Amino acid sequence: xxxxxxxxxxxxxxxxxxxxxxxxxxxxxxxxxxxxxxxxxxxxxxxxxxxxxxxxxxxxxxxxxxxxxxxxxxxxxxxxxxxxxxxxxxxxxxxxxxxxxxxxxxxxxxxxxxxxxxxxxxxxxxxxxxxxxxxxxxxxxxxxxxxxxxxxxxxxxxxxxxxxxxxxxxxxxxxxxxxxxxxxxxxxxxxxxxxxxxxxxxxxxxxxxxxxxxxxxxxxxxxxxxxxxxxxxxxxxxxxxxxxxxxxxxxxxxxxxxxxxxxxxxxxxxxxxxxxxxxxxxxxxxxxxxxxxxxxxxxxxxxxxxxxxxxxxxxxxxxxxxxxxxxxxxxxxxxxxxxxxxxxxxxxxxxxxxxxxxxxxxxxxxxxxxxxxxxxxxxxxxxxxxxxxxxxxxxxxxxxxxxxxxxxxxxxxxxxxxxxxxxxxxxxxxxxxxxxxxxxxxxxxxxxxxxxxxxxxxxxxxxxxxxxxxxxxxxxxxxxxxxxxxxxxxxxxxxxxxxxxxxxxxxxxxxxxxxxxxxxxxxxxxxxxxxxxxxxxxxxxxxxxxxxxxxxxxxxxxxxxxxxxxxxxxxxxxxxxxxxxxxxxxxxxxxxxxxxxxxxxxxxxxxxxxxxxxxxxxxxxxxxxxxxxxxxxxxxxxxxxxxxxxxxxxxxxxxxxxxxxxxxxxxxxxxxxxxxxxxxxxxxxxxxxxxxxxxxxxxxxxxxxxxxxxxxxxxxxxxxxxxxxxxxxxxxxxxxxxxxxxxxxxxxxxxxxxxxxxxxxxxxxxxxxxxxxxxxxxxxxxxxxxxxxxxxxxxxxxxxxxxxxxxxxxxxxxxxxxxxxxxxxxxxxxxxxxxxxxxxxxxxxxxxxxxxxxxxxxxxxxxxxxxxxxxxxxxxxxxxxxxxx
Numbered sequence: 001x002x003x004x005x006x007x008x009x010x011x012x013x014x015x016x017x018x019x020x021x022x023x024x025x026x027x028x029x030x031x032x033x034x035x036x037x038x039x040x041x042x043x044x045x046x047x048x049x050x051x052x053x054x055x056x057x058x059x060x061x062x063x064x065x066x067x068x069x070x071x072x073x074x075x076x077x078x079x080x081x082x083x084x085x086x087x088x089x090x091x092x093x094x095x096x097x098x099x100x101x102x103x104x105x106x107x108x109x110x111x112x113x114x115x116x117x118x119x120x121x122x123x124x125x126x127x128x129x130x131x132x133x134x135x136x137x138x139x140x141x142x143x144x145x146x147x148x149x150x151x152x153x154x155x156x157x158x159x160x161x162x163x164x165x166x167x168x169x170x171x172x173x174x175x176x177x178x179x180x181x182x183x184x185x186x187x188x189x190x191x192x193x194x195x196x197x198x199x200x201x202x203x204x205x206x207x208x209x210x211x212x213x214x215x216x217x218x219x220x221x222x223x224x225x226x227x228x229x230x231x232x233x234x235x236x237x238x239x240x241x242x243x244x245x246x247x248x249x250x251x252x253x254x255x256x257x258x259x260x261x262x263x264x265x266x267x268x269x270x271x272x273x274x275x276x277x278x279x280x281x282x283x284x285x286x287x288x289x290x291x292x293x294x295x296x297x298x299x300x301x302x303x304x305x306x307x308x309x310x311x312x313x314x315x316x317x318x319x320x321x322x323x324x325x326x327x328x329x330x331x332x333x334x335x336x337x338x339x340x341x342x343x344x345x346x347x348x349x350x351x352x353x354x355x356x357x358x359x360x361x362x363x364x365x366x367x368x369x370x371x372x373x374x375x376x377x378x379x380x381x382x383x384x385x386x387x388x389x390x391x392x393x394x395x396x397x398x399x400x401x402x403x404x405x406x407x408x409x410x411x412x413x414x415x416x417x418x419x420x421x422x423x424x425x426x427x428x429x430x431x432x433x434x435x436x437x438x439x440x441x442x443x444x445x446x447x448x449x450x451x452x453x454x455x456x457x458x459x460x461x462x463x464x465x466x467x468x469x470x471x472x473x474x475x476x477x478x479x480x481x482x483x484x485x486x487x488x489x490x491x492x493x494x495x496x497x498x499x500x501x502x503x504x505x506x507x508x509x510x511x512x513x514x515x516x517x518x519x520x521x522x523x524x525x526x527x528x529x530x531x532x533x534x535x536x537x538x539x540x541x542x543x544x545x546x547x548x549x550x551x552x553x554x555x556x557x558x559x560x561x562x563x564x565x566x567x568x569x570x571x572x573x574x575x576x577x578x579x580x581x582x583x584x585x586x587x588x589x590x591x592x593x594x595x596x597x598x599x600x601x602x603x604x605x606x607x608x609x610x611x612x613x614x615x616x617x618x619x620x621x622x623x624x625x626x627x628x629x630x631x632x633x634x635x636x637x638x639x640x641x642x643x644x645x646x647x648x649x650x651x652x653x654x655x656x657x658x659x660x661x662x663x664x665x666x667x668x669x670x671x672x673x674x675x676x677x678x679x680x681x682x683x684x685x686x687x688x689x690x691x692x693x694x695x696x697x698x699x700x701x702x703x704x705x706x707x708x709x710x711x712x713x714x715x716x717x718x719x720x721x722x723x724x725x726x727x728x729x730x731x732x733x734x735x736x737x738x739x740x741x742x743x744x745x746x747x748x749x750x751x752x753x754x755x756x757x758x759x760x761x762x763x764x765x766x767x768x769x770x771x772x773x774x775x776x777x778x779x780x781x782x783x784x785x786x787x788x789x790x791x792x793x794x795x796x797x798x799x800x801x802x803x804x805x806x807x808x809x810x811x812x813x814x815x816x817x818x819x820x821x822x823x824x825x826x827x828x829x830x831x832x833x834x835x836x837x838x839x840x841x842x843x844x845x846x847x848x849x850x851x852x853x854x855x856x857x858x859x860x861x862x863x864x865x866x867x868x869x870x871x872x873x874x875x876x877x878x879x880x881x882x883x884x885x
Contacts, residue, residue, distance in 0.1 A: 025055055025121065026053065026055050026115070026121040026122070027054045027055075027123050028051050028053055028113045028115055028123050028125075029127075030050075031127075033047045033129075034047045034330075035050065035510075037129075039329075040132040040210075040212070040328075041210065041211045041327075041328025042103075042131050042133050042328065043134045043327060046097040046098050047097075047131065048569060049113075051126065052093065052830075052832050053093065053115055053123070054832070055853040060119065061091050061854050061875075062090075062115045063091070063115075063116050063118050064088060065088050065092075065093065065116075066085070067111060067112070067113050068082050068084070068086075069082065070109070070111070071107065073130070076111075076125075077128075083100060084100025091854060093854055094565070094566050095568070104133060105136035106132065106134070108130055108133075109133070110129070110130045112126050112128055112129070113125070132211060134328030135175055135328070137324050140323045142255055143270070143271055144319040145275055145277075146251060147316070148277070148314055151249065151250040153279065154283065155283050156229055156230050156279070156280065156285060157251065157278070158227075158277060158299065158302060159228070159271070159316065160225065160227075160276055160302060160309075161224070161225055161226075161269075161274060161275045162223065162225075163223050163269050164222050165219070165223060166220065167265070168220070170215075170261055170262045171213070172214045172257060172259045172260070173213055173214065173258050174225075174257045175209055175257075176211075176253075177207055177210070177255075177326060178198055178234075178254065179207070179247070179252040179321070180229045180251035181196055181197065181198075181231070181232035181285075181418075182198065182227050183197075183227065183228050183418055185225070185226045185227065186217040186223060186225055187218075187224060187304065187305060189217050191214055192212040194333035195336070195446060196232065196480060197334075199329070199480045200233045200481050200537060201517075201524075201537060202521040203247040203248070204247060205521075206520070206524060207326055208327055209329065210333065214257065218259070221305075223305060224305040224307070226303045227255060228280070229251045230420075231251065231285060231286060232285075233287060234247045234251070235251055236288075238287065238539050252319050252321060256269070256270045271316075273316060273317075274315075275315075277313065277314055277315075278299065278302075278310075278313045279312075280297060280298055280302065281295055281299075281408075282418060283297070285417065285418060285419035286420060287420055287421070288398070288399040288489045290417065290420050291403050291404075291420045292403070293405050293406070330517040330520070331448065331513045331518075334447060334479055334480055335448075336444050336445070337445045337475070340357045340361065341442060343356050343357060343358035344356040345438065348391075348428075353429040354385075354391065354426060354427070355436070357424075357443045360425040360782050361424065361425065361443060361445050361759075362421060362423045362424075362782070363421055363443060363444045363445045363446035364417045364443075365403070365424075365444070366441070366442050367379065367405070367414070367415050367416070367440060367441045368414050369415070369433060369440070370433065371407050372407065373408055373409050375407040376405070376407075377404070377407070377429065377431045377433075378404050379402065380393065380402050380429075381393075381423070381424035382401075383423060383426070383781040384767070384773075386771070391428045395773070395776045395780065395781070396487055397776075421446055421479065424487065425758065447476065448479060450509040450511055450514055451509060451828070452509050453506075453508065453509055453827055453828040453829075454507040454508045454827050455824070455826045456507075456793060456794060456823075457825070458797060459822045459839075460820055463741070463750075463793070463820070467790065467793065468758070469752070469757055469758055469760050470504060470787035470790045473759040474504075474505055474509065474787070476759060476782050478505075478509075481536070481537065482514075484762075484780070485782055492539070493518065493521075493537060495533070495535065495550045496547070496600065496603065496718055496785075497783075497785045498515075498518075499549070499550075499553035500718055500722045501722075501784050501785055503564075503788070504789075504790035504791040507790060507794045510828070512565045512567070515561060516561070519557060519570075519574055521537050525537060526554070527542075527546075529580075530587075532546065532550065532551035534547060548599045548600075548621070548624055548627075549599075549600065549625075550600060551581055552632045554577050556632070558571055559635045559638070562642075564802065564806070565805075565806050566830055568642060568805075571642060575639060578639060582655075585629045585632065589629070591662060592658040593626065593662040593663075593666055594622065599625050600621075601619060601719070602617070602678075602717035602718065603719065604763055604764075605680065605716060605717035617680065617715035617716070619680040619681045620675060620676045623663075623675065623684075624680070626690075627685060627687075628684075628688075630659045630660055630690060631688045633652050633656045634652075634656050634688070636648075637653045663690045664691070664692065668685075668691065672702075678706070678715065678720075679707065679714065679715050680720030682706070683716065683720045683723050683727045684723065686703070687723040687726065687727050696731070700727065700732075703727065707728075707739075707740065708736075712736075713745070714743075715747065718785050725737035725740060725796070729792070729796055737792070737817075741793075742819070746765045746769065748764070751764065751765070752767075759781060759782040761782075761786070762779060762780040763778075763779060766780075794825060798814060798824075798825030798836050799813045799836055799860075800834055800836055801813065807827075807834065807855060808831065808854075809857070810855055810857040812834075812836055812858070813860035814838055814847070816845075821840050823838055825837075829855070831853070832852025833850065834851060834852060835849070843884050844883055845882045845883075845884050846881045847859075847879070847881075848878070848880075850876070850877040851874065851876060851878075854875070856873065858872055859871045861880065
């Protein structure tokens with residue numbers, strides 16, 4: 001295929017119906033503090049301010065800005081009594097640090113932005129946005145409370161207290177945390193719409209609390225505040241070997257409501273020894289095993305003010321837990337997202353009901369039932385059915401994933417868990433009274449409330465399903481922490497999976513706040529010698545740390561975040577952690593060669609069942625370790641340069657040279673062959689520039705030869721797969737990369753799609769061609785690591801690249817191949833939406849690109865060698881048409 005010279009170039013303005021009403025076609029939107037909308041628990045003394053500009057004028061960039069901050073919204077409206085005003089002659093519109101007077105603990109602040117562009121237009125002031133500062137240690141008046149005596153019951157404790165309001169309320173904010181998980185209520189209504197709060201952190205170092213605006217829940221007269229606690233990650237079963245109470249054996253509640261009245265007076269409600277506690281209908285709740293709820297034990301109306309407490313309600317015990325490890329919520333809360341209807345309902349020969357929701361997902365089932373009191377309904381969860389159509393749960397290992405509901409009366413009742421979640425596509429229901437109608441059951445997807453920033457679609461339905469599987473895998477495993485899998489008795493924040501998938505994650509969703517929070521736990525759990533645990537938060541043993549490709553998450557994710565979001569602050573905050581990890585590897589090396597210690601290697605690489613001819617793709621683990629040692633060292637040197645740490649930069653550049661030299665002496669023959677002739681060996685050596693320049697092209701050809709020798713199949717595992725197609729593309733083998741992507745037989749990305757997968761599998765052959773399963777002890781059907789191919793698809797099929805950090809400069813360079821005739825993709829960058837669509841029709845290639853204001857782009861048409869066509873453009877929408885021959 002050859003592209004002839006450009007036939008036509010059509011240019012049109014960015015069009016959006018909301019633009020026309022704006023003065024001068026210039027406005028400011030999407031104001032964020034610390035990358036979040038209106039956060040109520042800001043912990044930084046210098047929170048980061050970001051915004052986007054909208055413009056109907058092409059090639060628009062911000063020339064200057066004004067920010068103003070006030071303690072009261074009306075002060076902004078009047079433009080008086082302002083807390084801080086700043087101006088800047090710059091294009092910077094992301095991560096501008098607040099630099100005004102000291103921000104007070106727990107107080108709200110209101111702010112606006114206006115900008116002027118390079119065409120002389122000035123916007124109106126943006127809509128007022130606000131944030132609230134987190135509570136300092138001295139601002140906590142509430143006490144930690146729990147049940148009296150030892151907390152030995154599996155049941156969930158209830159807590160309540162009533163208060164009287166006699167004045168008109170101006171505003172009210174509830175601050176809530178728990179050791180365990182909590183749901184809190186005011187006058188019977190749930191506080192907020194989040195679940196699994198306060199979330200999972202390294203509890204021994206830091207526990208989050210959440211803040212909620214509860215003004216609308218209060219009323220003049222009597223009010224009741226109540227809460228219920230679950231074991232969660234804190235006290236429940238977590239990790240391996242039936243480990244329980246890893247963080248503590250006593251659940252506790254901390255709740256403080258701060259009320260401001262219209263007359264200016266204030267009042268604080270707080271947990272203390274005047275609260276009462278009892279037990280209710282939740283008999284047990286566990287992350288792995290599910291929940292048991294006996295509606296006969298429910299204390300009807302206990303959340304309401306008119307409820308009369310029986311002798312079963314006892315005074316609480318106050319607990320001497322500190323406040324100094326409390327941190328304001330830093331990431332998107334876990335919320336209900338999608339609601340799925342049953343696709344099929346059937347009955348087994350034994351009378352059990354099987355419901356297929358058509359999508360492997362994470363969350364829970366909501367079910368309505370009506371029958372005799374005492375009737376027990378059991379809801380079990382599975383990802384797949386076996387080849388005979390039977391319910392399959394062996395791969396869950398010891399996790400029960402089972403919810404049990406006992407009817408409390410003959411009235412219709414609705415059930416769903418409170419403190420557990422399941423990974424499933426199918427549910428099996430036993431004991432259900434009568435026939436189950438489609439309207440009586442639904443599946444609710446539950447995951448961290450991240451904005452979906454990327455869209456991707458092509459003319460190939462299998463590739464489209466692969467993209468859907470990648471996204472659903474991300475949803476299911478981004479439940480407050482980036483877990484490996486969401487169904488079996490594991491669900492841990494495996495670091496190797498997170499670093500492999502990060503780039504893809506950042507295309508699909510805004511994961512900036514999500515990973516910022518998780519990286520704080522990484523630093524908190526990092527060992528004194530710099531070694532990084534296998535999982536974060538760390539619930540394993542002290543020896544489970546320091547593996548290549550897993551520990552490198554400490555450098556790879558911060559660097560990826562900087563590239564995706566343009567916030568140099570993430571490098572500043574994580575620099576000590578990054579450096580500690582590199583120094584750990586250096587300390588374990590001899591003559592700059594890291595060839596000691598335990599390593600996972602290229603986890604779950606291709607291993608045929610009967611490997612008599614050496615087809616298993618075994619890569620030397622220390623070769624892999626040396627490659628990642630170099631990669632992290634280079635990232636650290638680049639970060640030091642950005643941060644102005646000149647001495648560190650030189651130190652680690654010198655170290656990088658030594659690491660590469662040691663690699664070449666140990667693992668490279670004079671003719672350019674690696675001691676491991678696997679795809680992963682060549683991929684990592686080429687991706688991380690471990691080879692002399694004059695030997696790289698031949699190494700890429702050896703890689704191609706290897707791919708061809710396996711019949712255009714990949715053989716890579718967790719560490720090689722993310723870079724495989726990137727390396728092929730970089731060295732001019734785009735069509736080989738496409739051949740791998742389009743491969744439909746095992747091992748390949750599309751094999752699971754052809755087998756009916758709706759998420760990414762842990763193993764390339766989780767279900768074998770004959771319908772049998774891989775090893776049940778490690779065979780998750782929702783395991784996102786291999787979904788890392790999404791990064792290549794966005795960059796190559798759609799052609800969307802960040803040419804400089806945060807997409808300030810964008811590269812649009814789609815590559816044709818794989819028989820794809822059209823593709824459409826978009827990405828909401830920190831500056832606004834980039835969109836690309838192209839098609840091949842009647843020997844014409846057409847490309848349409850939209851570039852957001854305050855950015856510039858290089859648009860590169862598909863080409864062959866000297867036929868390169870590119871254009872440097874500013875914001876706007878551009879259409880190109882080229883004849884193909």
